[in-house]
Amino acid sequence: MAYSWDNRVAFVVRYLYDIDNNGYLDARDFHCLALRTCVLEGKGDCSSARLQKYQHVMLSLWEEIAQLADFDKDGMITVDEFKQAVMNSCVGRKYDDFPQAMKAFIETNFRMIDINSDGVIAIEEYRYDCVQRIVIEDIKIIDEAFYSLLNDDDRRKGGLTLSRYKELFAQFLGDHGDDCEAKHLFGPLDM
Incomplete structure (x- = not known):
């Protein structure tokens, strides 16, 4: 149940x-997401230029999500409204067919996770990302989730590249099944 599309x-x-x-x-x-992204990607630095860039990206994302999901036009998007919007715009689609602002967010999220900026999310970066969001008692659970995402090419590269991350993110949102390949993209979910 934790890995159902709804969850x-x-x-x-x-x-x-x-x-x-x-x-x-x-x-x-x-x-708030713009500020957080600026600080995390800047590893504590938050230059005015980078903050302005992320404000543009995140506010564009908000506007796009609001157009797609704020069905009652109250300025708030519930989980159910968001699910309906994802169903309409992501399920069964490849990454390239996702809304533009969502793609910008996904690419920005990759850069935040890729702490050393080498173009690959390695296991240490994946662990760091997971423990910031979810409570986990055993590192082995995180490691198993990470390795479940990797194909042979990912293993050769030492982790997830941006292109592979985009592919997995598209599956995470776009595969309506409960057991999609990308179910561990954000760690072992327990909701």
Whole structure:
């Protein structure tokens, strides 16, 4: 049940977008997300130029999500509204067919996880990302989740490249089944 499509999409809302943890998405979440992204990618540095770039990316993402998901036009997007929007715009689609602002967010998220900026999310970076969001008692569980994502090419490269991350993210949202290959993209989910 933890890896059902419903739970995977709810995870995205709760742990990637709903920064203030109030149970719904609104413009404030994306303002905060811009600052968080700037600080994390800058490893503590938050230059005005980079912050402005992320404000543009995140507010564009908010506007796009609001157009796709704010069905009652109240300025707030519930988990159910977000699920419906993902169903309409992502399920059964490849990454290239995703909404543009969502693709920008996915690429930005990859850069935040890729702490050493070498173009590969290695196991240490994956672990770091996982423990920031979810409570886990045993490192082996995180490691097993990471290795379950890797194909032979990923193993040769030492982890997930941006192109592979985009492919897995598209599966995480777009594969309506409960046992998709990308189910561990954000770690061992327990919702």
